[in-house]
Amino acid sequence: MSAQENGPEKAGGVVPQPTARKHTALPKAQTLIEALPWLTRHYGKTVVIKFGGNAMIDNELKAAFAQDVVFLRQAGLKPVVVHGGGPQINAQLDRHGLVSEFKAGLRVTTPEAMDVVRMVLAGQVQRELVGLLNQHGPLAVGMTGEDAHTITATRHRPRIDGELVDIGRVGEITEIDTGAIEALLADGRIPVISSIARSADDHHVYNVNADTAAAALAAALGAETLMVLTDVEGLYEDWPNSDDVISRLTAAQLEKLLPELSSGMVPKMEGCLFAVRNGVNTARVLDGRVEHSILLEIFTDEGIGTMVVPDGQSESERDVTDHNLTGTEGGAR
16 A cells, blocks of 8 residues: 555654644633633622713713623623613703703702603613613613612702702612512513612602612622723722722722712712622722723723722732632732
């Protein structure tokens, strides 16, 4: 039989082995492997995501957000989306000749403004977000805090310079009923919740700050993490003197910083503080202007933004946990 019939041969009868080739898709496999410990850690856990800021008005960012949320669900997590609609509400108020006014970081909501808020949140922002999510399958279901008594509130009167101030139909949450949300999660759905609440003591509805609503829902659901998307990189260490972002701090450390924060950041960081002091493992403030910021935060070793952890979970303790998960020093920060 000839050498050609036997296949290729070299002198001495040694058959050469095929040369290993470096596949161009190898980095994709490495990325998936990097995500594996985080997928294992978060599998089956509830993640509450507050959607807001410029991510709500940029089409590419909206599409990336929807992809991230669907990825979480397909990866075995249970995402719950809570949204506001500040830019859209401001635009609609302008069209109606109504002035946008804020006190203590909260929107002053007259009865006329409340009609606009309700219309924009439940009829515009929510429908668009549900539509983007459902491009990937029959997953998202929209609801408001009014539905099934999910969020109940009374009139909120913030204290400014020692005085209680009336800011209209802005609600302070008194009760959360998670039954409808849990039923949707059990059915494999993605609840998308507008931050509107039923009244506990009259026939009105209330505008509830979406950061506050997301934190309350995260605590009531026993969520693994709360993620707040905003228009900054995270909590700055010494703004405006420095743009260095604090990567991680405890609840006690955050509480000390609250009086120094800008009014727009106060509801976000108060929400993070409430969440981690009421059973949520971590709360994170992320830059919603970065595409796929949710996936970067949850499924990579680097992480982005600011993470708030409960008191007693020191940085060294967190590092040990992350080292055990990833086999690398420090893990996700």
